[in-house]
Amino acid sequence: MDRDDQLEELGADTCLRLLSTVPVGRVVYTEHALPAVLPVSFEVAPDGRLLLAVRRGSATARGLDGTVVAFQADQLDPVTRTGWSVLVHGRADVLRDPELVRRALRSGLRPWVGDPDPMFVSLVPELISGRRLAPSGRPVPHS
Amino acid sequence: MDRDDQLEELGADTCLRLLSTVPVGRVVYTEHALPAVLPVSFEVAPDGRLLLAVRRGSATARGLDGTVVAFQADQLDPVTRTGWSVLVHGRADVLRDPELVRRALRSGLRPWVGDPDPMFVSLVPELISGRRLAPSGRPVPHS
Numbered sequence: 001m002d003r004d005d006q007l008e009e010l011g012a013d014t015c016l017r018l019l020s021t022v023p024v025g026r027v028v029y030t031e032h033a034l035p036a037v038l039p040v041s042f043e044v045a046p047d048g049r050l051l052l053a054v055r056r057g058s059a060t061a062r063g064l065d066g067t068v069v070a071f072q073a074d075q076l077d078p079v080t081r082t083g084w085s086v087l088v089h090g091r092a093d094v095l096r097d098p099e100l101v102r103r104a105l106r107s108g109l110r111p112w113v114g115d116p117d118p119m120f121v122s123l124v125p126e127l128i129s130g131r132r133l134a135p136s137g138r139p140v141p142h143s
Numbered sequence: 144m145d146r147d148d149q150l151e152e153l154g155a156d157t158c159l160r161l162l163s164t165v166p167v168g169r170v171v172y173t174e175h176a177l178p179a180v181l182p183v184s185f186e187v188a189p190d191g192r193l194l195l196a197v198r199r200g201s202a203t204a205r206g207l208d209g210t211v212v213a214f215q216a217d218q219l220d221p222v223t224r225t226g227w228s229v230l231v232h233g234r235a236d237v238l239r240d241p242e243l244v245r246r247a248l249r250s251g252l253r254p255w256v257g258d259p260d261p262m263f264v265s266l267v268p269e270l271i272s273g274r275r276l277a278p279s280g281r282p283v284p285h286s
Contacts, residue, residue: 006256023221028171028178028213034270035171035178037215039228070171072180078166081255085182112224113149113276127177133256 010130015086018075018130020044024112025073027052029063029092036063041112042071050088050123051095051104053111061119064092071123076133086130088123095120153273158229161218161273163187167255168216170195172206172235179206184255185214193231193266194238194247196254204262207235214266219276229273231266238263 010018019025020043027040038060041053050071054061069092076083095101104120111118153161162168163186170183181203184196193214197204212235219226238244247263254261 024219026169026215028180034232035213037171037213037230039217039219070178070180072169074182076167076182087180089177
């Protein structure tokens with residue numbers, strides 16, 4: 001799709017590993033028939049699911065539950081113009097199993113804006129894609 | 144919508160001013176019937192339009208032209224949990240007027256991954272929304 005070797009397409013395992021290095025991503029869902037994009041705290045669970053922390057009762061919590069969403073995170077250095085961007089599509093469901101909620105609470109994951117009673121959303125990745133960017137003339141670092 | 148005073152809804156003028164302080168945002172468009180989210184370099188033009196720099200011939204350039212897109216940028220500090228997030232909806236069109244293209248080239252705006260022959264996309268905001276976040280117990284800073 002992209003002809004330039006400054007872009008390296010990343011495999012799903014690398015994408016999940018990179019996702020686990022950042023605390024915040026952006027979830028895309030539909031609100032009033034328009035795409036809403038909102039930063040959310042998240043973590044990658046050992047089984048590869050993403051766990052998002054949202055504010056209980058918020059429009060985000062309602063808008064995500066039971067829908068297919070896109071989730072994006074990146075790490076970009078504007079000086080060197082290097083970095084990566086990962087995009088995940090999958091089904092989001094509010095975590096209702098009390099044991100799973102307790103586990104999420106114990107992990108310390110909290111919404112970006114502090115909430116004494118957070119709500120967690122599980123996102124099961126169905127499609128994972130990502131790209132690493134390297135500036136012109138510099139080889140793409142591998143890891 | 145959000146009951147918490149840790150979130151301050153921002154007016155359109157403040158949103159555009161904040162957007163002009165960051166070099167990269169994320170554009171949301173439809174690709175293969177799924178929402179694609181991609182980091183893009185951009186700037187705010189004096190008339191309030193956003194100007195996005197994309198790689199000529201890329202799927203992004205094709206996917207954006209003549210469509211209504213969402214564009215999001217934020218600046219978030221994971222330590223203090225402060226920051227802002229702005230969301231814009233509007234129509235995107237590849238810039239074709241030679242004088243406007245020359246002006247964009249002169250401004251120095253370039254795609255995130257360097258391209259000797261960039262393509263510019265004009266985004267006319269129709270809806271602008273944003274929120275500033277402050278941590279619990281700390282007043283929201285005004286500016």
